[in-house]
Amino acid sequence: MADILVFVARRTAGAVITFAAACVLVFLLLDLLPGDPAAIIAGDTATPEAAAAIRTGLGLDLPMTERFVLWMSGLLQGDLGTSFYTRTPVATLIVQRLEPTLLLAAMALLWALALALPAGMLAAWWSEERFDHGWMLFTAGAYSLPIFVAGYLLSYLFAVLLGWFPVQGFRSLESDPLAAFWHLVLPSIAAALPITALLSRVTRTSFLEVLEEDFIRTAHAKGAGGRRVLVRHAARNAAVPIITTIGSTLAILIEGVVLVEIVFSIPGIGSLTADAIRNRDYPIIQGLLVVFALFHVVMNLIVDVSYSLVDPRIRLR
């Protein structure tokens, strides 16, 4: 048991360093980009003096090092700065928009896991048979269809034509849980499509590889039945690459969620991101990037730890 605590501690330390490096990059990246937010806020007709006044007001005239220190020390206290436009703290803005996005992402991930893992496993077991061919065709389609096309298609079919689901919008979990779920069905399916395709392909490949291993032949030679071989002997050995992929599909998931929120008019992080970029509202963009970075680092930490649970050789190495 001690070895796993040491492993978790080591990985956590690594994650903290990664996150800190990401924060520095986030600050530098936006500072090096072209485009003057003060000029945009002031508008096309403003005089240079007006723009300069706005710049001073926002603290953009300070030297970079000074702004960096200010920004980082704020970050450490949970202060992500203030929006250039609305003058609301960025942290508040993000927290307000977090619920729809988290619900949407969680639901999409749930669909993907529930569908991709069993289907990929069965496609491997019946490889080159009808189910395998059919499923692989589906995944090729699901992966190549752009998410906004899939979103509008789903919305047109199941909301506009059939009227089974709401066309767009969002209800909070607090006000009406059932309606919240109902509004999220189509968006979450749209966001789940590409990661379902990717995950079930990886699952299939991973199982195909493991099913060729000597110890699978040993299991058959012991007299174990098909289901036992698949579940008891193959599954755990196939899990490591699958878990790794789950970690990396999260990037695709986030990207999908941003697009889906715009298609279905969901007031989440995605639409906040889109607005902030359009307005060059640097503090919000920086705050969002920091949150995304944190999300990724934490998810990768979870992935690392969980595959060390599946395969003890990883932490004993």
Added chain:
Amino acid sequence: MKGGPATGPATGPATGPATGPATGAVDGSAVLSVRGLAVSFHSARSTVTAVDDLSFDLRAGETLAVVGESGSGKTTTALAILGLLPKRRARVAGQAVFDSRVDLLSLEERTLQRVRGRHISMIFQEPMTALNPLMTIGSQVVESIRLHHAMSLRAARSEALDMLAEVGLPYPALAFRSLPHQLSGGMRQRAMIAMAIAPRPAILFADEPTTALDVTVQLRILELLDRLKSQLDLSIVLITHDLGIVAHFAARAIVMYGGRTVEHAAAETVIGQPSHPYTRSLIEAVPSAHAVGHRQAVGVPGRAAAGGRSPRPLLEVRGVSKSYGSASFGRRGRVGALRDVSLAIAAGETLGVVGESGSGKTTLGRIVACLVPPTEGDVWLDGRQVTAMRGRRLRDFRRHLQVVQQDPHAALNPRMRVRDIVAEPLRNFDTADARERTRQVMTTLEQVGLGPQFADRLPGQLSGGQKQRVCIARAIIMRPKLIVADEPTSALDVKVQAQIIDLWHRLKSDLGVAMMLISHNIAVVAALSERIAVMHKGAIVEIGPTASVIGSPQDPYTQTLLSSVLDPFVPRRQPPAVPDPPPRRWRTAAPCPQPLAQAAQGPAR
């Protein structure tokens, strides 16, 4: 056609289980009777026949050897009888009647599952990959018991623990809780055997069970199988390429070639008076360590032997040590691979380095080849200290020093043609123009016995032996002073091995190149070397002329090693009974094994 058994049904004692020692009493009834077994593999493009009209009887309590080279169909035979071949591609015909009752080949998969493991078990060549890497040894044995016997988990656990002790695993309670990678190769194969015999089967198929193991471990595993056979009333089908194993552990043998039976007789007949030319060629190809005395007298280049020590040897290794491990763990974390090794090789001489896995022989080869630096000591070649060379000088010096590796399949770039592979050293050292290069490549290919038609082939179009010839051509084209060859024949079939040994013999006298020949196979080393160094645990325990090391070994370890070699024509010497050493961690971390019952209940809840 030599289809059926060459000897008629034996008329041994009709009743009672076989209880005699080793090759003891065998009763006449056949526990497995195979008739006209044929296996072919179908793909969209072709049909390949792997086994053709094979018939044999396995008698109760006997060990039947199935002998052949790779691709002869011996493993396919076992897998076909157990129904383990891929259903979609393999066509199996014929009969395999178990216990005079059921034809296994006509059984449904469901019914067959109750036979597999329960009545007929199988163990495989490589226990590392044949065991599930994520299940503890104990749970794999428990599984094989509970698949076939209605037994409580607790009862199965204590039964499994008994099995682990029975197969001679040291600290069975610790092994029970270990994962396969925590055990040594020999221990893994013991665990595999425990798993296979735990449900008390009547027949055990052993597919090259010791090929991946060191010779001393091999002998102990074979002796274990022999003991279990009489204790548990087992009949064993021993699939092997090794005629030494056949001679010492089998009662009868089938020799297979290209899917057909070419010989089927008592083991001593197959070895002593083989009737088929293929069997004879196979037996002639076996290198013999014990017969080396005669060969030595004939073909030794004068320089090394006659004048005693030449004034300055070609290669000198002085006090070389090597330890691996990260510095951050201090000295305790470091693992010693070599300890104070010194040796010399004269120009034109071949020094054989033998040892088991982990003896440090490969590390020594890598240091001599300047591929890794030693931790201490230095290496001198041709009067220059190579271990002090760096960068351009070292690279330039490499023309005098070439390497041949074990696995020719992995040592050749699959996308390069033979002519480019062999010409590469010439390009590296920029010694010739294009026309001269082609000329040299062709001459060198001819020297290794490959005609000009091979020049434009890709490695994938060559057999294993031809690939190794290409590797050798690449090593000799620069006319190096020293070649380091690490297990140059270990990946090859025995007949191909014999051809490669012949080739080395010829090249030695033609080119006068010195060689450091590293191998676990004492017979191969003895066939080629003027002197032999025996390595054990990172040190040289004995070094001397081949005839004296083989003929009158002084060091106890050399004696153990030699007595473990199974020569088909030499009676087995009784080696000292040594248990498999437990892994290093166990020796330090686990002073006393837990009480058996406590471990059997697993971790506390």
